[in-house]
Amino acid sequence: MTKILQRNLYREVADRIGDLIEHGELAPGERISEKQLCEKFGVSRTPLREALKVLATEGLIELLPNRGARVVRLTFKKVKDTYDLMAALEGLSGELACQYISDAEIADIRRLHEEMLTHYRNRELMTYFEVNRQIHESILAASRNDLLQEMYSNLSQRVKRVRYSKKMTQTFWSQAVQDHENMMAALEKRDGRLLGQILRDHLCNKLEVATLAGVIEDDRLSVANS
Amino acid sequence: MTKILQRNLYREVADRIGDLIEHGELAPGERISEKQLCEKFGVSRTPLREALKVLATEGLIELLPNRGARVVRLTFKKVKDTYDLMAALEGLSGELACQYISDAEIADIRRLHEEMLTHYRNRELMTYFEVNRQIHESILAASRNDLLQEMYSNLSQRVKRVRYSKKMTQTFWSQAVQDHENMMAALEKRDGRLLGQILRDHLCNKLEVATLAGVIEDDRLSVANS
DNA sequence: CCAAAGAATATTGAATTCATAATATTTTTT
DNA sequence: AAAAAATATTATGAATTCAATATTCTTTGG
Numbered sequence: 001m002t003k004i005l006q007r008n009l010y011r012e013v014a015d016r017i018g019d020l021i022e023h024g025e026l027a028p029g030e031r032i033s034e035k036q037l038c039e040k041f042g043v044s045r046t047p048l049r050e051a052l053k054v055l056a057t058e059g060l061i062e063l064l065p066n067r068g069a070r071v072v073r074l075t076f077k078k079v080k081d082t083y084d085l086m087a088a089l090e091g092l093s094g095e096l097a098c099q100y101i102s103d104a105e106i107a108d109i110r111r112l113h114e115e116m117l118t119h120y121r122n123r124e125l126m127t128y129f130e131v132n133r134q135i136h137e138s139i140l141a142a143s144r145n146d147l148l149q150e151m152y153s154n155l156s157q158r159v160k161r162v163r164y165s166k167k168m169t170q171t172f173w174s175q176a177v178q179d180h181e182n183m184m185a186a187l188e189k190r191d192g193r194l195l196g197q198i199l200r201d202h203l204c205n206k207l208e209v210a211t212l213a214g215v216i217e218d219d220r221l222s223v224a225n226s
Numbered sequence: 227m228t229k230i231l232q233r234n235l236y237r238e239v240a241d242r243i244g245d246l247i248e249h250g251e252l253a254p255g256e257r258i259s260e261k262q263l264c265e266k267f268g269v270s271r272t273p274l275r276e277a278l279k280v281l282a283t284e285g286l287i288e289l290l291p292n293r294g295a296r297v298v299r300l301t302f303k304k305v306k307d308t309y310d311l312m313a314a315l316e317g318l319s320g321e322l323a324c325q326y327i328s329d330a331e332i333a334d335i336r337r338l339h340e341e342m343l344t345h346y347r348n349r350e351l352m353t354y355f356e357v358n359r360q361i362h363e364s365i366l367a368a369s370r371n372d373l374l375q376e377m378y379s380n381l382s383q384r385v386k387r388v389r390y391s392k393k394m395t396q397t398f399w400s401q402a403v404q405d406h407e408n409m410m411a412a413l414e415k416r417d418g419r420l421l422g423q424i425l426r427d428h429l430c431n432k433l434e435v436a437t438l439a440g441v442i443e444d445d446r447l448s449v450a451n452s
Numbered sequence: 453c454c455a456a457a458g459a460a461t462a463t464t465g466a467a468t469t470c471a472t473a474a475t476a477t478t479t480t481t482t
Numbered sequence: 483a484a485a486a487a488a489t490a491t492t493a494t495g496a497a498t499t500c501a502a503t504a505t506t507c508t509t510t511g512g
Contacts, residue, residue, distance in 0.1 A: 088318040
């Protein structure tokens with residue numbers, strides 16, 4: 001039962017702007033010019049402005065009354081807050097997943113897990129991340145809570161700019177893999193409480209990585225013009 | 227430092243529509259006519275449509291391409307999902323609050339707690355709910371996580387229609403008050419883990435109340451036209 | 453009388469236009 | 483020459499207009 005995705009112009013535009021932000025083509029704190037984007041996308045201001053309203057609600061940009069929009073600055077505090085939330089949600093997904101997940105789904109995740117280990121051993125960072133993402137997504141799906149998945153996806157969007165940094169150190173990487181070993185064990189025992197706990201701690205490590213990567217700008221800079 | 231609240235027309239309209247939904251003046255599943263609401267609010271379609279986009283993102287309505295908007299139906303499943311999420315967020319707020327809360331804030335919450343007990347003893351349901359809400363809000367504020375507060379507020383909005391049912395039984399009410407006693411104790415001990423646990427369980431009880439109140443329509447009805 | 457096809461109507465999607473507020477530029481004054 | 487005031491320009495907020503799609507009503511054939 002695949003969801004029919006509605007393709008409104010405003011939604012299309014919102015996604016495209018989201019991509020621009022994610023890939024840094026629209027810099028943090030940068031003023032968003034309506035006219036400029038209208039010409040870029042070849043649409044009128046009406047759907048573009050609707051897209052901006054949506055993006056503001058989703059937390060990617062902020063609207064200043066009568067003064068347009070700008071890309072939100074990711075301060076360390078904001079990223080930390082977001083990761084705390086994501087950790088709580090991942091924890092919940094783990095608890096729920098253990099209640100509802102089928103044996104077949106566990107087997108699928110086990111396969112993904114083994115695949116991920118191979119990529120780890122071969123030091124294939126990008127494919128490792130991809131399979132890693134699939135594992136977490138599978139657990140989220142097993143939670144059978146659409147809203148949870150939606151919220152997690154939203155939070156993920158907000159910090160996508162700093163995630164999956166290439167500067168991951170060996171120490172953190174091996175720790176992450178160890179976390180995943182424990183996760184698999186907890187999942188196969190269907191120990192929700194434990195899986196939840198592991199998932200929470202796992203994400204905390206990711207925050208440390210993001211921090212160390214130095215992708216996040218200094219708070220003092222950001223607070224000044226916020 | 228109080229936040230300057232921007233008053234755009236679209237935001238105003240979105241809030242008004244939100245109120246209509248909350249108070250049942252726009253029924254679940256009801257089709258939303260743009261023209262009708264335009265006339266009601268005395269605004270043009272542009273800001274109204276922007277408001278609809280935002281409300282859809284916030285999860286209060288759903289947009290059907292080329293077929294307008296309608297109020298989301300609250301199925302039991304949706305409410306359960308929402309409460310699970312809120313419970314996780316409340317749990318997180320408890321853990322964080324214990325890390326950051328000041329003695330003065332704890333004292334404030336203690337005062338609110340005592341006030342709530344008085345309303346409980348006097349069987350003043352509305353004022354009891356109001357103070358109850360203030361306590362939970364104070365703990366959320368003490369978490370020092372703006373995003374958490376924002377997300378919680380959003381989730382709360384979604385299920386406002388079924389919350390605070392007047393049909394609360396004596397059993398559940400006394401259980402809730404007992405929960406609050408335990409919460410105060412955990413908070414004053416600054417035991418984050420414990421407070422988080424209590425807050426999670428506390429909200430589960432609320433779901434039972436909402437369910438028993440019978441405000442939520444049967445899923446089978448809702449699934450049919452979703 | 454019922455069903456299907458087509459016309460008429462109403463509603464939504466998007467572009468354009470008008471109004472107003474913010475910003476940049478020029479002019480004036482000291 | 484620098485600061486302040488006035489004006490011009492630009493960008494945003496909102497209403498209107500035009501186009502595309504859905505819905506309803508009417509007609510026609512079985």
